[in-house]
Amino acid sequence: MIRRYAAALGAILALGGCSATDAGSSAQSDAEPPLGSTPAMLKTAGVSFPLDAYEATPEQQDALSRAQHTLTGRCMTRFGFTFQPPQQPPVSGSESNTRVFGLVDPDTAARYGYLNPSMADTSRQRRSERPLTETEQLALMGEDDLNPADLPRNLEEAEKGGGSDVTFNGQRLPVGGCIRESFLKLYARKANEVDILFVFNLKSEAESKALEDSRVRAASKRWSECMAKAGYTVNDPMKAPMEMGFSENAFSSPRAITAAKADVRCKQQVNLVGVRYTVTVAYQKQLIEKHAETLSLVKQQLESRLTLAASLAR
Numbered sequence: 001m002i003r004r005y006a007a008a009l010g011a012i013l014a015l016g017g018c019s020a021t022d023a024g025s026s027a028q029s030d031a032e033p034p035l036g037s038t039p040a041m042l043k044t045a046g047v048s049f050p051l052d053a054y055e056a057t058p059e060q061q062d063a064l065s066r067a068q069h070t071l072t073g074r075c076m077t078r079f080g081f082t083f084q085p086p087q088q089p090p091v092s093g094s095e096s097n098t099r100v101f102g103l104v105d106p107d108t109a110a111r112y113g114y115l116n117p118s119m120a121d122t123s124r125q126r127r128s129e130r131p132l133t134e135t136e137q138l139a140l141m142g143e144d145d146l147n148p149a150d151l152p153r154n155l156e157e158a159e160k161g162g163g164s165d166v167t168f169n170g171q172r173l174p175v176g177g178c179i180r181e182s183f184l185k186l187y188a189r190k191a192n193e194v195d196i197l198f199v200f201n202l203k204s205e206a207e208s209k210a211l212e213d214s215r216v217r218a219a220s221k222r223w224s225e226c227m228a229k230a231g232y233t234v235n236d237p238m239k240a241p242m243e244m245g246f247s248e249n250a251f252s253s254p255r256a257i258t259a260a261k262a263d264v265r266c267k268q269q270v271n272l273v274g275v276r277y278t279v280t281v282a283y284q285k286q287l288i289e290k291h292a293e294t295l296s297l298v299k300q301q302l303e304s305r306l307t308l309a310a311s312l313a314r
Contacts, residue, residue, distance in 0.1 A: 032213055033282035041274035042267065043105050045098040050284040051206070054199045054298045058096055060306055062088065067309035068182045072140070075178035079139050079168035083178070084130070101276050102238045109264045113256035114241040139168060142177030151176050154191045155184040186305055194298050202291065206283035210276060213283075219275040226266035232259060237272060 056064055069085035076083035095118065103114055132140065143166065152158035152175055163172030174181040187196050210216055220237055227234050234243045240263050246256050267273055288295060
């Protein structure tokens with residue numbers, strides 16, 4: 001159930017709306033932003049970025065997820081079913097952005113190599129759950145052959161449409177099932193709400209610009225040269241284990257651990273993390289200034305969702 005539920009939520013996010021910024025569409029010819037001083041950095045756990053202020057904190061996201069589970073459960077109950085939400089891993093705000101620039105922690109490299117320990121812990125925490133029946137899956141996720149373009153984009157549109165042709169207990173199932181209904185009730189109640197992927201897309205745009213920035217490219221080149229001296233031929237710090245030929249099931253092998261330790265040492269030696277952080281922050285600040293009006297709405301709508309989530313938790 002967990003995988004199917006998570007996959008459905010991922011599809012919902014992808015269909016959250018069409019008002020997001022065109023990531024990477026800004027003129028690439030813009031002058032590179034000035035940086036000022038570049039701090040020496042390595043670990044990124046708990047580090048914040050300017051655009052983080054417009055997104056839910058890990059604790060707030062946990063509350064929003066629980067609120068959506070509650071709304072999904074109420075919908076399933078309405079149609080005569082019991083909903084068992086997937087287990088959520090513990091939330092830790094101090095671990096946010098831990099891998100925003102890939103592997104950077106020497107202790108993690110020495111113990112796990114390139115394996116992300118948080119992913120391993122999540123896998124161990126998953127519990128076995130009763131698989132859904134076909135009828136329950138239909139109620140939860142809607143019809144399999146739905147055209148994504150036919151899904152309602154907001155709650156107003158969904159309520160106006162009246163639901164799908166599928167009925168349970170004499171009631172029409174929402175188009176997209178109870179997952180879609182709960183998503184719309186929490187994240188897209190009105191047609192003019194900002195796409196929930198707006199900030200994510202701005203972050204992606206800033207990241208793309210940072211990776212093309214001459215200062216980041218120079219730091220990455222110095223990292224690559226450092227790795228070559230250690231015996232590794234790699235060019236992309238974010239793809240190092242793949243470039244070295246490690247499969248995912250070998251990310252914590254002895255050879256991978258040795259390579260990972262060299263990787264982190266080289267990042268520290270050339271201050272790759274400090275450069276990438278400083279450049280990324282500069283591009284994010286540019287985008288915040290450019291989209292200030294929309295981002296103000298983003299903050300307002302986040303507060304409204306958190307208020308709703310708090311009311312559902314009582």
